[in-house]
Every structure is written in C-alpha cells, then in structure tokens.
Amino acid sequence: xxxxxxxxxxxxxxxxxxxxxxxxxxxxTPVVDGLAAAGIRYERAVPQSVVCMPSRSTMLTGQHPTTxxxxxxGVPLPSDAPSVAAVLRDAGYRTxxxxxxxxxxxxxxxxxxxxxxxxxxxxVPVGGPHRGFDHLELATHGPVGPLHYARWLASEHPDAIxxxxxxxxxxxxxxxxxxxxxxxxxxxxxxxERGLYHTDWVAERTIAWLDGLAADDDWFCWMSFPDPHHPxxxxxxxxxxxxxxxxxxxxxxxxxxxxxxxxxxTKPRHWRLWYDGKLVSxxxxxxxxxxxxxxxxxxxxxxxxxAVECELIDEALGRVLARIAERGWADDVxxxxxxxxxxxxxxxxxxxxxxxxxxxxxxLPLVWRPAPxxxxxxxxxxxxxxxxxxAPTFCxxxxxxxxxxxxxxxxxxxxxDATDRGFDRVLTEWDSELFGTDVHVRTLTRDxxxxxxxxxxxxxxxxEGELYxxxxxxxxxxxxxxxxxxxxxRDDLVADLRDHLLRPRVPRLEVEAPV
Amino acid sequence: xxxxxxxxxxxxRVARPAAEVWALVGDPARLAEWFPGVTSVTxxxxxxxxxxxxxxxxxxxxxxxxxxxxxFQYRVTGGLFHEHLGTLDVLDLGDGTCxxxxxxxxxxxxxxxxxxxxxxAGIERARCILEGARPxxxxx
Numbered sequence: 001x002x003x004x005x006x007x008x009x010x011x012x013x014x015x016x017x018x019x020x021x022x023x024x025x026x027x028x029t030p031v032v033d034g035l036a037a038a039g040i041r042y043e044r045a046v047p048q049s050v051v052c053m054p055s056r057s058t059m060l061t062g063q064h065p066t067t068x069x070x071x072x073x074g075v076p077l078p079s080d081a082p083s084v085a086a087v088l089r090d091a092g093y094r095t096x097x098x099x100x101x102x103x104x105x106x107x108x109x110x111x112x113x114x115x116x117x118x119x120x121x122x123x124v125p126v127g128g129p130h131r132g133f134d135h136l137e138l139a140t141h142g143p144v145g146p147l148h149y150a151r152w153l154a155s156e157h158p159d160a161i162x163x164x165x166x167x168x169x170x171x172x173x174x175x176x177x178x179x180x181x182x183x184x185x186x187x188x189x190x191x192x193e194r195g196l197y198h199t200d201w202v203a204e205r206t207i208a209w210l211d212g213l214a215a216d217d218d219w220f221c222w223m224s225f226p227d228p229h230h231p232x233x234x235x236x237x238x239x240x241x242x243x244x245x246x247x248x249x250x251x252x253x254x255x256x257x258x259x260x261x262x263x264x265x266t267k268p269r270h271w272r273l274w275y276d277g278k279l280v281s282x283x284x285x286x287x288x289x290x291x292x293x294x295x296x297x298x299x300x301x302x303x304x305x306x307a308v309e310c311e312l313i314d315e316a317l318g319r320v321l322a323r324i325a326e327r328g329w330a331d332d333v334x335x336x337x338x339x340x341x342x343x344x345x346x347x348x349x350x351x352x353x354x355x356x357x358x359x360x361x362x363x364l365p366l367v368w369r370p371a372p373x374x375x376x377x378x379x380x381x382x383x384x385x386x387x388x389x390x391a392p393t394f395c396x397x398x399x400x401x402x403x404x405x406x407x408x409x410x411x412x413x414x415x416x417d418a419t420d421r422g423f424d425r426v427l428t429e430w431d432s433e434l435f436g437t438d439v440h441v442r443t444l445t446r447d448x449x450x451x452x453x454x455x456x457x458x459x460x461x462x463x464e465g466e467l468y469x470x471x472x473x474x475x476x477x478x479x480x481x482x483x484x485x486x487x488x489x490r491d492d493l494v495a496d497l498r499d500h501l502l503r504p505r506v507p508r509l510e511v512e513a514p515v
Numbered sequence: 516x517x518x519x520x521x522x523x524x525x526x527x528r529v530a531r532p533a534a535e536v537w538a539l540v541g542d543p544a545r546l547a548e549w550f551p552g553v554t555s556v557t558x559x560x561x562x563x564x565x566x567x568x569x570x571x572x573x574x575x576x577x578x579x580x581x582x583x584x585x586x587f588q589y590r591v592t593g594g595l596f597h598e599h600l601g602t603l604d605v606l607d608l609g610d611g612t613c614x615x616x617x618x619x620x621x622x623x624x625x626x627x628x629x630x631x632x633x634x635x636a637g638i639e640r641a642r643c644i645l646e647g648a649r650p651x652x653x654x655x
Contacts, residue, residue, distance in 0.1 A: 074628070074632070105632075107625070107629050108552075108569065108629075109552075109567055109569050109571040109629060109633075110550075110551055110552025110553065110567045110568060110569060110571075110633050111552050111567060111568035111569040112551045112552045112568075112633060112636065116569075117568065146569060168625075171519065171623040171625070172595060172623045172625035172626060173517060173623065173624075173625060280517050283517070283625075287517035434517065435517055435518055435521050435624055436518075510525070510632065510635055511628065511632065512632030512633070512635065512636065513628060513629050513632050514625050514628050514629070
C-alpha cells in the first residue's frame with residue numbers, strides 16, 4: 001500500500017446516533033456524512049474504555065487499558081509508552097496534535113505534566129517530540145488552565161472568558177449548577193463569538209499547521225475537538241439552530257419515572273444508586289447532581305445543545321478539508337473520524353458517563369474515508385471493531401508493518417474482510433477507585449450480544465452481570481444475564497471474555513489527580 | 516456521593532538509613548529538592564510559603580517537625596482549601612532501609628488527590644535522589 005497523509009479527527013463524548021449517516025436527525029452533519037458515503041462507515045465501533053484518558057491512550061498506543069496502564073482518569077500515560085505518532089514520525093511523517101490530548105491529568109497546580117507545561121514555551125516540545133508529536137497546540141473544554149487555547153484567550157480575548165460555564169464548583173467538584181432555559185446541569189449561556197470558541201480555534205490552528213507544511217510532506221495530524229463533551233455551552237449565537245422545545249425525547253429515555261426505575265432495577269445496583277444520588281463512581285459526573293431529578297425538558301435542551309456542538313464540529317471539519325483540497329492533497333489524504341466514548345444523554349434518565357457499558361457510551365461514530373487515490377470502495381462494516389484498531393490502521397495507511405506493541409489490527413474495509421480476518425469480539429474495561437468507592441467492569445461485545453461482568457467492589461460481590469441482545473433489544477432495556485433460557489450462551493460469552501482478558505500491567509500505575 | 520473530605524496516602528521504601536532520609540524530607544526548607552514543580556520555598560518560624568511552576572502559592576503552617584519520631588506535619592491555609600493536613604513519616608525498618616509515608620487529608624477531597632498525587636511522585640523522586648538513581652516520574 002502506498003504511503004498517504006492522515007487526518008485523524010476525534011471528538012469527545014459523541015454518540016453514534018448524533019451523525020446523520022448513522023440515523024441522527026437533530027444535528028446536520030453533511031461533512032462527516034459525505035466522508036461516510038465515500039468511505040467506510042462502522043456500525044459497531046467500540047471503545048476499550050468509556051472515559052477520556054484510558055480511551056485516548058488506547059488510540060495513541062494501540063493497546064488496551066490493561067496493557068498501557070491508564071486504568072482510570074487521573075492516571076497519566078507513562079512518558080515512555082508506545083505511540084503510533086512516534087512510529088509515523090520515525091518513518092518520516094510530520095506529526096501534530098491540535099486540540100484535546102488528555103494523556104496526562106488536567107488538574108496540575110505543580111505543572112508537573114508536559115502537556116500542561118508546554119504552552120509556556122510554545123508549540124514545539126523542548127528537547128524533542130512529545131509522544132511522537134513534533135507540534136502540539138492544546139485545548140480542553142473551557143477557558144481556564146495552562147493549555148494553549150486558554151492562554152490565547154486570556155491574552156487576546158480576556159473578555160470572552162467569563163461567558164463560559166464554570167466546569168468546577170467551589171469544592172473543586174464537577175459543577176452541578178443548572179443553566180439554560182431548563183436548569184439542566186452543565187448547560188450554560190455563552191456569549192462568546194463563534195470564531196473564538198474552541199471548536200473553531202482547533203480548526204484554525206490545524207489549518208495553520210497544515211499551511212506550514214511542504215507540498216510533498218507526509219503528515220499525520222490528530223485534530224481533536226473538545227466538544228460535544230459537557231459543559232454544553234456553545235456560542236449563544238448558534239444555539240437557535242436547534243430549538244430544544246421541538247426536540248423529541250430520545251428513544252433511550254423512558255419518560256415515566258416508574259418505567260425508568262423498573263429498568264434500572266434490573267441492572268446491577270450501581271445503576272440505581274447513581275440515579276438516586278447515592279453513589280458517584282466517576283469524578284466527571286457532577287457529584288451534587290441527582291439524576292432522578294432530570295426532567296424531560298432538560299433532556300431536550302441537553303440534546304439540542306449537543307446537536308449544535310456537533311454541527312459546529314462538522315462545519316469546522318469542512319473548513320479543514322477545504323484547505324486540504326486547496327493544498328492539492330485531496331486525493332492523498334485518509335480521514336478517520338471517531339470519538340473517545342459516548343454520552344448517556346438522557347438514556348435511562350442519566351447524563352454524562354460512568355461504569356455503564358451500553359450503547360450510549362459504547363457505540364461510537366467511526367468513519368474511515370481512505371484517500372481517493374487508494375481506490376477503496378465505499379462500504380458499511382457491521383462487525384465489531386475497536387479503537388484499539390486505529391493505530392494499526394494508521395500504520396497500514398503509511399505503508400508500515402505494524403510494530404509488535406499493537407494489540408489491534410487494521411480496520412476491515414468491508415464485512416467480508418472483517419469475517420476473513422476474524423473481527424469477532426471487542427473488549428471494554430472500567431476500573432475506578434474514588435475516595436473509597438471502587439467499581440470494576442469487564443465487557444465483551446460479540447456477534448449480537450454484549451455481556452458485562454463485575455469484579456468485587458464497593459457495591460458488587462462479583463456475581464453480577466448484564467447481557468443484552470443488540471438486535472432484539474437495541475436500547476438494552478432487558479438484562480438477560482440471569483435468564484435461564486440463555487444460561488448456556490451467557491456462560492460461553494463470559495468464558496470467551498475471560499479467555500481474552502489481558503495480563504494487567506505490574507505494578508499498577510497510581511492515580512495522580514482526579515482528571 | 517463524593518465526600519467533602521478526602522484522604523490519600525502514598526509510600527515508598529528507600530534503601531537508605533532513616534536518619535539520612537529524614538535529613539532530606541524532614542527539612543521544611545529542602546522541599547524544592549524533591550517535590551515536583553516546587554520552584555521556591557521560604558521558611559520563617561513556623562510558617563512556610565511554597566511557590567509552584569504554575570504560579571500557585573501555598574501558605575502553610577508547620578505543625579510538627581519531630582526528628583525523634585521522624586514526623587513532619589503541616590497545614591495549607593487559605594486558598595481553595597477549607598481544611599488540610601499533610602503528614603510525612605519516615606519509619607525505620609531496622610535493616611538499613613526505611614519507609615516514607617506521605618498522607619494528605621483535605622477538604623475539598625479533590626485537592627487531597629491533586630496534592631497527594633504530587634506527593635507520591637515527590638517521595639519517589641526523593642528515593643531516587645537518596646539511592647543515587649536517575650529521577651523518574653512526572654516532574655522529575
């Protein structure tokens with residue numbers, strides 16, 4: 001395979017069904033839809049973790065969290081961890097990461113982590129590339145902190161800072177304060193000019209980096225949008241694109257509380273405990289927010305704002321692709337679009353994310369538009385693939401043999417290819433230990449089934465589980481783990497899961513910050 | 516719910532005598548030698564001011580500096596902390612090595628994890644310095 005340029009586009013916390021090509025109806029996403037029509041659209045792309053740092057580390061290393069060691073948010077990826085960017089750079093690629101990295105914790109008053117310290121010295125790491133990237137311009141979800149976007153905003157547009165939603169509250173916990181029209185948590189009215197918002201900033205900085213390249217450079221650019229992750233505070237000028245009052249309730253949201261609670265009660269008890277505000281196992285969910293208080297209108301408003309953010313991303317990507325075309329590279333660039341994990345977004349009466357391995361968090365948008373010069377036919381792949389398969393795909397696009405540290409395989413280009421190469425199963429892990437509360441989850445996606453097992457922890461004794469039929473029960477409302485009619489199948493899936501679990505990294509890495 | 520107050524403990528075994536280890540980590544003025552991201556330390560009486568690379572300043576009360584028990588305790592005052600207690604113990608293991616234990620208790624709990632995480636990296640860095648090993652870890 002000839003060597004091609006690579007634009008790797010990630011969003012943060014974006015669901016599968018937010019794209020038009022995946023059946024979404026709220027957000028208009030013609031750019032990604034066009035990539036899907038011309039390329040390969042994956043209907044069952046699964047993350048190896050449903051939170052940022054472990055999942056992003058999987059994308060970079062091509063390894064499962066058990067192997068790379070980032071077992072929860074707040075655990076920094078070791079500085080000597082393998083990196084597909086480094087592999088590409090060693091092969092002569094120019095490499096950049098623009099936007100959200102998050103391989104190292106954000107909360108860092110000592111400025112210990114290179115990602116946080118970098119912006120003080122520029123965009124080129126002192127002493128050589130960082131994790132294989134020659135160039136890094138970093139951002140996160142807001143205007144505060146040491147990253148490039150926050151420093152740029154503070155320097156050039158300080159008046160814009162106060163309009164953002166305040167992500168953390170006075171107790172340094174994720175803010176539960178409500179905003180917007182409905183008082184939904186993490187919703188804010190942000191008067192910022194659209195061009196100053198981080199979505200457009202990421203696109204503009206990507207274009208600036210591309211403009212600095214020679215026409216014949218090979219390049220790998222990871223363009224990483226912080227949205228549509230909460231807070232949901234897109235530029236107010238754009239909010240009118242989607243009137244929340246006209247947003248239908250999502251299929252995953254049972255409107256009657258009794259029905260929500262009946263469904264939750266069929267799942268392991270940490271589901272209901274969180275819903276009732278009695279357990280928080282993920283720092284990124286507002287600790288003071290009780291999901292049971294979520295109203296239908298709040299679900300509508302969150303979904304509307306999420307859709308606006310998805311549209312802004314789509315348009316920003318369109319501008320970058322237009323610039324790529326102007327540079328004469330259109331035929332030689334592979335574009336991969338995905339997200340690190342999903343968002344509950346009202347499903348089961350919940351928002352945000354946590355140890356809940358259902359489609360809201362585990363079914364990701366994934367589109368690979370091979371360079372037109374590669375002559376790959378458009379296709380839809382229904383077999384399960386993982387984010388762990390991205391790094392091998394980038395190596396293949398670059399014409400490189402996959403290095404031995406990779407645990408995935410290059411993505412299949414159609415279902416027959418997936419079948420031939422045994423794309424049968426994907427693993428997803430969750431581990432969290434937060435102030436005395438621990439949850440440990442292992443999940444296998446295989447065929448039409450998702451099976452989840454729990455290790456002993458604060459509210460599990462190790463016997464609990466979940467089993468969903470993705471065909472008959474696409475909303476995962478019927479937990480069949482204890483269904484006698486499926487006992488044999490369940491045992492086979494659990495055995496398969498356990499057979500494929502990897503050996504944990506020893507010693508286990510420490511949590512060094514909350515996020 | 517996430518508790519208001521958090522408690523984080525980190526420990527490291529150091530292959531050097533306890534007295535030697537205490538001389539470094541038990542001296543409030545020598546913090547910048549081993550705690551990552553600390554750029555300056557000023558000790559005046561029972562007060563210490565610590566500045567970090569991020570431009571954050573911590574004002575601290577020194578509560579216990581006991582060379583016999585080899586216990587050091589301090590409290591960050593003001594700022595984002597409603598309450599804080601840091602406790603560092605050097606425990607002689609009787610075989611020429613010692614155990615350094617650094618506990619961070621704080622309200623809000625988030626700060627216990629932030630400071631405790633850095634403290635864990637700090638005592639690991641102290642181990643490397645004392646054992647003559649190349650410092651490793653974040654902020655090394």
